[in-house]
Amino acid sequence: MNDVASISLALSGVTALRVFAPAARTLARRLLGATVRIGAESLAERRAARLAPVASQNVDENGDSL
Numbered sequence: 526m527n528d529v530a531s532i533s534l535a536l537s538g539v540t541a542l543r544v545f546a547p548a549a550r551t552l553a554r555r556l557l558g559a560t561v562r563i564g565a566e567s568l569a570e571r572r573a574a575r576l577a578p579v580a581s582q583n584v585d586e587n588g589d590s591l
């Protein structure tokens with residue numbers, strides 16, 4: 526009887542993996558994609574904030590480039 530229970534448990538585990546693995550993979554890809562977009566946006570904002578003072582130093586009082 527013990528063999529039947531362990532085989533049944535293993536079979537249900539494998540079935541659960543086959544059913545839920547595609548959804549879990551899709552969820553993981555979406556989360557990673559969102560994380561990358563947020564990180565890239567943060568880096569772009571930091572870069573823009575860092576370059577803004579430099580850009581304003583290269584402009585005279587009329588707004589013309591030096």
